[in-house]
Amino acid sequence: MKLGIESIHMHIPTYALDLRDLAAERGVEFAKYQRGIGQEVMAVPAPDEDVITMGANAALGALEGVDRDAIRTVVFATESGIDQSKAGAIYVHQLLGLHSNCRTVEMKQACCSSTSALHFALSTVALHPKQKVLIVAADVARYGLGTAGEPTQGAGAVAMVVSATPRIMQVEPDAGYYTEDVMDFWRPNYRDEALVDGKYSIKVYLHALEECWKNYQQETGASFEQFDHFCYHLPFSRMGLKAHLHLAREENASLSSRELQQQIEPSLGYNRLTGNTYTASLYLGVLSLLDDDSLELENNRIGFFSYGSGCMGAFFGGTVLPGYREALKTDSRRRLLAERQFLTMDEYEAFYQFALPKDGSEFVTPRHQTGAFRLSGMKDHQRSYEKVPVAAGNAGGSTCAYAAAPFMG
Numbered sequence: 001m002k003l004g005i006e007s008i009h010m011h012i013p014t015y016a017l018d019l020r021d022l023a024a025e026r027g028v029e030f031a032k033y034q035r036g037i038g039q040e041v042m043a044v045p046a047p048d049e050d051v052i053t054m055g056a057n058a059a060l061g062a063l064e065g066v067d068r069d070a071i072r073t074v075v076f077a078t079e080s081g082i083d084q085s086k087a088g089a090i091y092v093h094q095l096l097g098l099h100s101n102c103r104t105v106e107m108k109q110a111c112c113s114s115t116s117a118l119h120f121a122l123s124t125v126a127l128h129p130k131q132k133v134l135i136v137a138a139d140v141a142r143y144g145l146g147t148a149g150e151p152t153q154g155a156g157a158v159a160m161v162v163s164a165t166p167r168i169m170q171v172e173p174d175a176g177y178y179t180e181d182v183m184d185f186w187r188p189n190y191r192d193e194a195l196v197d198g199k200y201s202i203k204v205y206l207h208a209l210e211e212c213w214k215n216y217q218q219e220t221g222a223s224f225e226q227f228d229h230f231c232y233h234l235p236f237s238r239m240g241l242k243a244h245l246h247l248a249r250e251e252n253a254s255l256s257s258r259e260l261q262q263q264i265e266p267s268l269g270y271n272r273l274t275g276n277t278y279t280a281s282l283y284l285g286v287l288s289l290l291d292d293d294s295l296e297l298e299n300n301r302i303g304f305f306s307y308g309s310g311c312m313g314a315f316f317g318g319t320v321l322p323g324y325r326e327a328l329k330t331d332s333r334r335r336l337l338a339e340r341q342f343l344t345m346d347e348y349e350a351f352y353q354f355a356l357p358k359d360g361s362e363f364v365t366p367r368h369q370t371g372a373f374r375l376s377g378m379k380d381h382q383r384s385y386e387k388v389p390v391a392a393g394n395a396g397g398s399t400c401a402y403a404a405a406p407f408m409g
């Protein structure tokens with residue numbers, strides 16, 4: 001029985017910051033962002049979007065053409081969840097109108113929980129081949145203004161339907177795992193911004209990669225040469241390159257620049273234009289690779305490395321299925337990226353500073369472009385969401401509604 005990804009889609013905010021502007025404002029050479037960390041544009045969430053609206057938007061696309069009645073489990077993976085108790089999956093389930101005989105749960109282990117969700121989904125579908133699992137991975141990557149982490153912020157979501165009738169990718173159930181208790185990146189409950197020891201986090205990431213790969217080899221006997229392409233967790237796109245060179249060195253594989261370009265570069269494009277999306281980041285990389293129409297990926301084997309600070313890692317493999325291209329929504333993703341509206345530095349900082357009341361008082365959020373769903377406000381400590389008519393919600397490329405937003409004061 002083949003198990004894997006039947007459908008996959010992403011959502012990113014309509015608003016973005018050109019890192020040229022950030023570099024100029026922070027007195028940093030743009031080359032540091034562009035070449036040193038490999039980032040050019042950062043997605044910036046509007047005040048009326050959060051992980052729920054981004055996740056529901058991505059899931060709406062992933063569910064197109066899928067038998068919704070077969071969805072018996074919704075797993076929400078995030079490290080920027082909106083509630084300590086209630087699963088984000090329940091909000092998405094409601095916004096999408098999925099049927100009520102459904103299991104809904106949220107998973108957490110930094111950026112890696114989306115991969116645990118995928119493996120959980122594979123086990124579920126192996127036991128119940130008629131069922132499908134909807135996975136929603138959504139995050140807002142947020143550090144402090146003016147910190148070293150600032151240019152590696154971002155926001156976005158990826159949703160996947162995992163089933164026994166995959167159309168895009170067969171995912172192998174075996175994986176190499178590694179866990180170690182470290183403090184490279186974390187976010188205590190009382191903080192909105194992550195704390196990070198940046199240089200240390202890179203070292204731990206690379207160490208986890210080595211250990212996962214060793215474990216994967218022990219479990220499966222796989223070799224580096226068996227993979228055509230590699231997709232890594234991408235906190236910033238240059239990390240993918242660093243990771244791949246590190247793994248190649250460990251394996252004594254000497255890669256020509258053409259091989260290196262072919263194995264890793266196609267997966268980096270979306271991240272470079274979006275920034276870190278934590279749980280969604282590896283899968284945004286997968287979409288970047290799949291959407292590259294200069295490549296014919298049928299039957300290509302892909303190696304995946306998922307990393308979650310704190311830390312846990314997983315290495316696993318998958319094979320792209322014949323006819324995968326017909327199941328992709330490449331044009332829609334290109335439109336999302338092309339029709340974004342660029343913020344000025346003042347607008348970016350105002351978006352960044354925006355916060356819902358913390359005393360549960362009633363609040364109506366200003367309206368921005370958020371796709372098909374938006375966070376309409378808050379009352380009695382409860383967030384409320386609404387559907388946006390498609391014409392208003394997806395009118396990318398129109399004038400920036402932002403300037404008139406009430407919170408700008």
Ligand code: CAA
Nearest residue numbers: 029031032035036037148149152198199201202205235309
């Ligand atoms: N032109 C070209 N390159 C330049 C340059 C210039 N003018 N100036 C600097 N560079 C290069 C540097 O040489 C360096 O390259 P190497 O990595 O090859 O040495 C690179 O740009 C970055 O420069 P710095 O090391 O000086 O960068 P920094 O101190 O500003 O911090 C960072 C970079 C650690 C990534 C920081 O942005 C950060 O803390 N980000 C958040 C944490 C993070 O993303 N960690 C990744 C692993 S943890 C993880 O993966 C989980 C997760 O999602 C967070």
